[in-house]
Amino acid sequence: MTPTSRSRPQQGALLDLPATAPQAVDGEGVSEPVARVVVDVPLPHLDHTFDYLVPPAMASVALPGTRVQVRFAGRDRSAYVVERRSDTDHRTTLAPLRRAVSPVPVLSPTVLDLCRAVADRYAGMLMDVVRLAVPPRHATTEKAVLEKHAPGALVSRVVDPPDSQAWQAYTGGPAFLRHLAAGESPRAVWTALPGHEPVPGAALSNGSASVESTVEPTVPAGVLPWPTSIAQAAHATLASGRGVLVVVPTTRHVTQVVDALAAILPNEPVARLVADDGPARRYRAFLRTLLGEARLVVGTRAAAFAPVTDLGLAVIFDDGDDRLAEPRAPYPHARQVLALRAEREGAAMLVGGFTRTVEAQLLVEQRWAHPVQAPRELLRRVTPRVEAPGEVELAREGPAAAARIPHPAWRIAKEALTTGPVLVQVARGGYVPVVACARCREPARCRTCHGPLRLERAGAAPSCSWCGRIAADWACSTCGDTRVRATRVGSTRTAEELGRAFPSVPVVVSGATADHGVVETVDDRPRLVVATPGAEPVARGGYVAALLLDGATSTSRPELWASAEALRRWLGAAALVRGAEAGGRVMLLGQPAPVPAQALVRWDPAGFAARELAERAELSFPPAVRLAAVQGTPAAVRSLLGHLEPLDGLEVLGPVAVEAPDPRTEAPAPTRRPRTGSPRAAARPVPPRPLVPEPEVRAVLRVDRRQGAALSRRLAHAAAARSARKEDGGVRVQVDPPDLW
Structure with a gap:
C-alpha cells in the first residue's frame, strides 16, 4: 500500500520523504490490478488514498465504488475502492485486498466528488463524510434487491408537463417551473404562503375515532400547501427526464411530501431515505435510488447525498431548522451540501420555507438564486391577522396586563373556540421546567450535581433535570427559604391552566415529552392544542386562532441566531392558521424583541433577513x-x-x-477489597466523586x-x-x- 497524491497532505510530504514516479504493476492477467482505496481510519494525516493489489478472484468484484476490507496498520479495516489503475507510486510489493465485501458500487463517482467537496468545505476528513453519505450495508436487503433488479430493463418513464397555472400565486413561480420543464437549472429562494386543504383522517392521528369535516379551503386559487407546491416542481423536473431530491427536517415532513407526490404523480416510485425507518428499509431505498429504480427521493439531512441519477432539482424546505445540521464531524449543513451539489452537477435548486434565513438571503444578494415570493396584496389575504400587543396596549387591562395570558388573548381564544380549533405555542415542554426560590428568586439547583430543578407534575417535589434526584429537603443556599416558584412554565402546565379556564373544551398536548408524543393532525372541531415549536399538529382547514406565548424566552437567548430562530418558529405556527379573509388571528405574547415581532406582524421574513444580514456584515x-x-x-x-x-x-x-460541560452523571462508586484479616466481609463503597x-x-x-x-x-x-x-x-x-x- 502507498499514499497517493491528492489535495490532502500525504504522510510522505509531512515527513519530508522523496516522491516516487509511478511504475507499472504486473497483475497476473488482471486488467488494472491496482485498487486505489480510501480507508476508514480516524487520523487526519492518513486522509488520502492508498494502493492495494487486486487478487484475480476479486478482479470482477472490487470495482470503483465497492466496499472492501484491507490490512492497514496490523488490522482489517473497511475501505472503498475509488479507482482501478495499472500503475502505482509504491516502491515495493503491494499488499493485496483482504476481502470484497459487496459487488454493489455504493459510492458513485458523483457522490464521491461531492463528499470530497464537503470535506474540503468544512475542513474535515473524507471518510467522515462518506459515512454520512452511504448507509450501513444490510446484506439480506441487498440480496433481495439485486435478485429483483434486472440490469438494463429500466425504461425512462415519460411524464407530461405540469399545469401552466402552477405556482401562479408567486412572482416568478410559473417561470421557475417552465425553466425546470425545459431542462434548465434555475435557482430560487422561495418564501412559501400558508395553504390549507382538508386533512383526511381522524381527530387525532394516534388512533382516535375518525370524524369527517365540512371545512373547505378558504384561500385563493393557486395557493396550495407547501408539499403540493414542491410536488408540482418535481413534476416539472420529471417532465424534462431528470431526477428530484427533496430534503426536509423531520420524518413528519417526509410523509407530507411523499403523500403530495403520490397525489400528483401516482405512477412514479418515491424513495424515502429516513433513519427512523430502520436499517433495512433505509438501505433498500438507497439501493433503489442507486440502481435508478426511483427518480424521486425524499428524506432527512443525510438524503442530501443520495445517488440520484441525473439530478435535475434539489429542494430543501425550512432550511433554518437545526435538525438539518449534522451533529457529527465535519458538521455539514444540508443546505450547503445541496448548494455544492447543484453547482457540481448542474442541477436546479429550491430553498424554501415560510421564513427566509439569513443564509438564503445571502444567496439572493449574491445573485446565486432569485427570490420567488407572493405579492403583498395576496399575502394580506391568505395570512392571518397578527397582533403583538406591547406594554402600552396591555396597560389598559390593569393588573391583568402582567399575566402570562392577558385578557385580550383569552377573548380571542373564547371567540375562536365557537367555530374551530385554537393553537397555543409554548416555548418549553414539561410541567415547570425551571424553578427558583420564592423569596430571593435565585435559581434552584441540585445539591449533588448543581443541575436546575424542575417540577414534573402538580404537587410533586422538585427534581433535578440532570441527575434525576428528588430534592425533597431543598433549601435556598442564599436565603434559606424552602419554597419554590415557577420561572418557566411548560406545555403540560399550560394545558392544565387552559383546561380549567375552558372546562368544556378538549385540550390536546403535542410534544416530545407529552403523554401522546407529537400529534400529527387534528380535525376542525373546537379544541385547544398546546404544542412546543415544531410539534404543532396540522388542523383540518387551518386553526381559527393561535396564541404564541413566551416571546421573550425565545428572543432573549444570547445566541446570534436567537431572533431569526424565534421568527422562524412563530411563522411556522402562524402558517397553520386560516387567512385573514377567513377570520384567522394570531397573537404574540410575552414581550418579545421588537424587530422579529414587527416582522411577524407585517409577515415580512425577507425584510427581516435583509436587515439581519446587513447588521451581520457590519459586525x-x-x-x-x-x-x-x-x-x-x-x-x-x-x-x-x-x-x-x-x-x-x-x-x-x-x-x-x-x-466546562456540566456533570450530568457521577463516576461509579469503586469498591475497596477488605484487608487481610479485616473483620469486614463485604467491600466498603467509596463515596462517589463528581467527574471533573x-x-x-x-x-x-x-x-x-x-x-x-x-x-x-x-x-x-x-x-x-x-x-x-x-x-x-x-x-x-x-x-x-x-x-x-
Missing part, C-alpha cells in the same frame, strides 16, 4: 464572513494554531476559556468569505500535521459554528 458575523471555531485543551489549541499556515486577512480571536472535566479553550478564526476555502485547507493541513506528529490532545474544528454567541 463581521457569519454568513457575511467565514468563521471557524477551534476548541480543545489549551496546549492542543495552541499547537494547531502554531501549525496554521499564514493567510492574508486572517483574524484570530482568543483562545479564551469555555465553560479537563478545562478547554476556544479560538475563533475569521476571514473574508472569499478566503473561506483557503482557511479550510489550512485547518485541514494543521490537523494533519498534529496527527502525523502524534501530538497529545484532541481538537474540535468546526467551520461556520451554529452556536456562536
Whole structure:
C-alpha cells in the first residue's frame, strides 16, 4: 500500500520523504490490478488514498465504488475502492485486498466528488463524510434487491408537463417551473404562503375515532400547501427526464411530501431515505435510488447525498431548522451540501420555507438564486391577522396586563373556540421546567450535581433535570427559604391552566415529552392544542386562532441566531392558521424583541433577513464572513494554531476559556477489597466523586468569505500535521459554528 497524491497532505510530504514516479504493476492477467482505496481510519494525516493489489478472484468484484476490507496498520479495516489503475507510486510489493465485501458500487463517482467537496468545505476528513453519505450495508436487503433488479430493463418513464397555472400565486413561480420543464437549472429562494386543504383522517392521528369535516379551503386559487407546491416542481423536473431530491427536517415532513407526490404523480416510485425507518428499509431505498429504480427521493439531512441519477432539482424546505445540521464531524449543513451539489452537477435548486434565513438571503444578494415570493396584496389575504400587543396596549387591562395570558388573548381564544380549533405555542415542554426560590428568586439547583430543578407534575417535589434526584429537603443556599416558584412554565402546565379556564373544551398536548408524543393532525372541531415549536399538529382547514406565548424566552437567548430562530418558529405556527379573509388571528405574547415581532406582524421574513444580514456584515458575523471555531485543551489549541499556515486577512480571536460541560452523571462508586484479616466481609463503597472535566479553550478564526476555502485547507493541513506528529490532545474544528454567541 502507498499514499497517493491528492489535495490532502500525504504522510510522505509531512515527513519530508522523496516522491516516487509511478511504475507499472504486473497483475497476473488482471486488467488494472491496482485498487486505489480510501480507508476508514480516524487520523487526519492518513486522509488520502492508498494502493492495494487486486487478487484475480476479486478482479470482477472490487470495482470503483465497492466496499472492501484491507490490512492497514496490523488490522482489517473497511475501505472503498475509488479507482482501478495499472500503475502505482509504491516502491515495493503491494499488499493485496483482504476481502470484497459487496459487488454493489455504493459510492458513485458523483457522490464521491461531492463528499470530497464537503470535506474540503468544512475542513474535515473524507471518510467522515462518506459515512454520512452511504448507509450501513444490510446484506439480506441487498440480496433481495439485486435478485429483483434486472440490469438494463429500466425504461425512462415519460411524464407530461405540469399545469401552466402552477405556482401562479408567486412572482416568478410559473417561470421557475417552465425553466425546470425545459431542462434548465434555475435557482430560487422561495418564501412559501400558508395553504390549507382538508386533512383526511381522524381527530387525532394516534388512533382516535375518525370524524369527517365540512371545512373547505378558504384561500385563493393557486395557493396550495407547501408539499403540493414542491410536488408540482418535481413534476416539472420529471417532465424534462431528470431526477428530484427533496430534503426536509423531520420524518413528519417526509410523509407530507411523499403523500403530495403520490397525489400528483401516482405512477412514479418515491424513495424515502429516513433513519427512523430502520436499517433495512433505509438501505433498500438507497439501493433503489442507486440502481435508478426511483427518480424521486425524499428524506432527512443525510438524503442530501443520495445517488440520484441525473439530478435535475434539489429542494430543501425550512432550511433554518437545526435538525438539518449534522451533529457529527465535519458538521455539514444540508443546505450547503445541496448548494455544492447543484453547482457540481448542474442541477436546479429550491430553498424554501415560510421564513427566509439569513443564509438564503445571502444567496439572493449574491445573485446565486432569485427570490420567488407572493405579492403583498395576496399575502394580506391568505395570512392571518397578527397582533403583538406591547406594554402600552396591555396597560389598559390593569393588573391583568402582567399575566402570562392577558385578557385580550383569552377573548380571542373564547371567540375562536365557537367555530374551530385554537393553537397555543409554548416555548418549553414539561410541567415547570425551571424553578427558583420564592423569596430571593435565585435559581434552584441540585445539591449533588448543581443541575436546575424542575417540577414534573402538580404537587410533586422538585427534581433535578440532570441527575434525576428528588430534592425533597431543598433549601435556598442564599436565603434559606424552602419554597419554590415557577420561572418557566411548560406545555403540560399550560394545558392544565387552559383546561380549567375552558372546562368544556378538549385540550390536546403535542410534544416530545407529552403523554401522546407529537400529534400529527387534528380535525376542525373546537379544541385547544398546546404544542412546543415544531410539534404543532396540522388542523383540518387551518386553526381559527393561535396564541404564541413566551416571546421573550425565545428572543432573549444570547445566541446570534436567537431572533431569526424565534421568527422562524412563530411563522411556522402562524402558517397553520386560516387567512385573514377567513377570520384567522394570531397573537404574540410575552414581550418579545421588537424587530422579529414587527416582522411577524407585517409577515415580512425577507425584510427581516435583509436587515439581519446587513447588521451581520457590519459586525463581521457569519454568513457575511467565514468563521471557524477551534476548541480543545489549551496546549492542543495552541499547537494547531502554531501549525496554521499564514493567510492574508486572517483574524484570530482568543483562545479564551469555555465553560466546562456540566456533570450530568457521577463516576461509579469503586469498591475497596477488605484487608487481610479485616473483620469486614463485604467491600466498603467509596463515596462517589463528581467527574471533573479537563478545562478547554476556544479560538475563533475569521476571514473574508472569499478566503473561506483557503482557511479550510489550512485547518485541514494543521490537523494533519498534529496527527502525523502524534501530538497529545484532541481538537474540535468546526467551520461556520451554529452556536456562536
